Amino acid sequence: MTRHGAAIEALKRTGHRLTPQRVMVLSVIAEQPAHVGVEEIQSRVKAVYPYMDQATVYRTIHLLKELGLVTEIQAGGASRYELSASGRHHHMVCRECGGAFDLSPSYLEEFRATLVRDFGFEPDLDHFAVAGRCASCGGKRVSPAAAISTERK
Amino acid sequence: MTRHGAAIEALKRTGHRLTPQRVMVLSVIAEQPAHVGVEEIQSRVKAVYPYMDQATVYRTIHLLKELGLVTEIQAGGASRYELSASGRHHHMVCRECGGAFDLSPSYLEEFRATLVRDFGFEPDLDHFAVAGRCASCGGKRVSPAAAISTERK
DNA sequence: CGGGTTGTTGCAAGCGTTTGCAATAACAGT
DNA sequence: ACTGTTATTGCAAACGCTTGCAACAACCCG
Incomplete structure (x- = not known):
């Protein structure tokens, strides 16, 4: 089970649809050792799936954050994200x-x-x-x- | 003494310059019975001084807020402002x-x-x-x- | 496994706000 | 008053993010 497996299950469990886009965003965040910026998330996903849109990244992140699966870090105007430490x-x-x-x-x-x-x-x-x-x-x-x-x- | 007289003095006292723009912004906020939006501040000042710029309004408001002279209220995406109740x-x-x-x-x-x-x-x-x-x-x-x-x- | 419902997506335009820059003007010192 | 210093301004462009909308696809159900 990957580092974000639990997060994926949490998504389903809470009645949200498990779309490829969401999985990709989640896995980009998970495979990064440190926190990631929105721009980096988008460009990494785009390398695999070119239609990935900014708005989708933002909507996904917003959802993950509300669910507590991802933690937001403010860094000089822009936000960065990482998998929530469960602690x-x-x-x-x-x-x-x-x-x-x-x-x-x-x-x-x-x-x-x-x-x-x-x-x-x-x-x-x-x-x-x-x-x-x-x-x-x-x-x-x-x-x-x-x-x-x-x-x- | 106007309702915002104290605020003006606070500005000087803290070593900031007392520009016409700042006074105008302050007086627009003060003369309004309720809270004011950025757009309204700008347009009211522009009626008197057409060169007034958006950026200046934002910079001024930001300053006043840091000094605690003005209180910010979030209202559906946009911010609104009013003189701080001293209480x-x-x-x-x-x-x-x-x-x-x-x-x-x-x-x-x-x-x-x-x-x-x-x-x-x-x-x-x-x-x-x-x-x-x-x-x-x-x-x-x-x-x-x-x-x-x-x-x- | 096929059909219907409804959440989700891509696109594009728009939001409110911030920023870099050169020109200007407020204030301190004389 | 005049001058020098330095904060502040106007302008314009950019920023990061959100939104409306029609097309699409994930899931529920039989």
């Missing part, structure tokens, strides 16, 4: 129902990068949790991604 | 020197909007503080803006 992750806790939801580090990464860029302040975000109100108890939009990240109780 | 603000606390820095709500706003959009999760960010390491104790970049937001002890 570190954070939580959103609902005040209403007490439910806990996984929050992939990528979401905090954006916040962190902003503080560093604007203030030179390096926040310590390990062991970080956000309190609030989840979708079913009165939050706004419900995304399909929310489903899989739910942990009971 | 609500958050803190960054340095583990090293114990120093506290003001963090304008706009920074958390971005984070909040993301959680709402992707998960329907409405975080409660009032009374919110971030721990970490400030610029002088080992953070990354130092921006002039950091200076004014410093509070002793």
Whole structure:
């Protein structure tokens, strides 16, 4: 099983279609030792499948990120991506129902990068949790991604 | 004294130049009852000073935001702005020197909007503080803006 | 295994925002 | 006031990313 096999299964499990494009994007990200840029993902896939489009790369990445399969790193204006380390992750806790939801580090990464860029302040975000109100108890939009990240109780 | 008089003084006090363009942007934001979009700011200023450029509006807004004089609101792809309510603000606390820095709500706003959009999760960010390491104790970049937001002890 | 449904793709145009650059103008010092 | 220094501006082009749309193909079901 390749390094991204689990991610592929997660895709199917969450009711998303397993298209060649998605597999290719995932495998490019997986076979890279470090993080990859969108442009590099696209050009590598294009070498094999020339019709691959920018928009598809972005849409795929966006999906993978929402599912927590891929982690986003801000690097000077552009974003870079890598397979999520299964270890570190954070939580959103609902005040209403007490439910806990996984929050992939990528979401905090954006916040962190902003503080560093604007203030030179390096926040310590390990062991970080956000309190609030989840979708079913009165939050706004419900995304399909929310489903899989739910942990009971 | 106009509603944005204090903001103008803050600009000078922090060593930035008081250009007509900056004053105009500030006054457009101030005279609006609710928040304003970039496009509206530009067109209102252009009515008086036709050479006003998009880039200048963006650069000015960016500055005002860093100084905490203006608060950013995310609204469906585009950003809107309003004079900062002096009341609500958050803190960054340095583990090293114990120093506290003001963090304008706009920074958390971005984070909040993301959680709402992707998960329907409405975080409660009032009374919110971030721990970490400030610029002088080992953070990354130092921006002039950091200076004014410093509070002793 | 073939047919229908519906998520996904490629394309292209557009979005909001940022950037490099040379010219300009704000402010400090005298 | 005048001058020098240096931040800031206007302009234009580019950036990274998102979106609407019609064509397509992955999957569910019998």
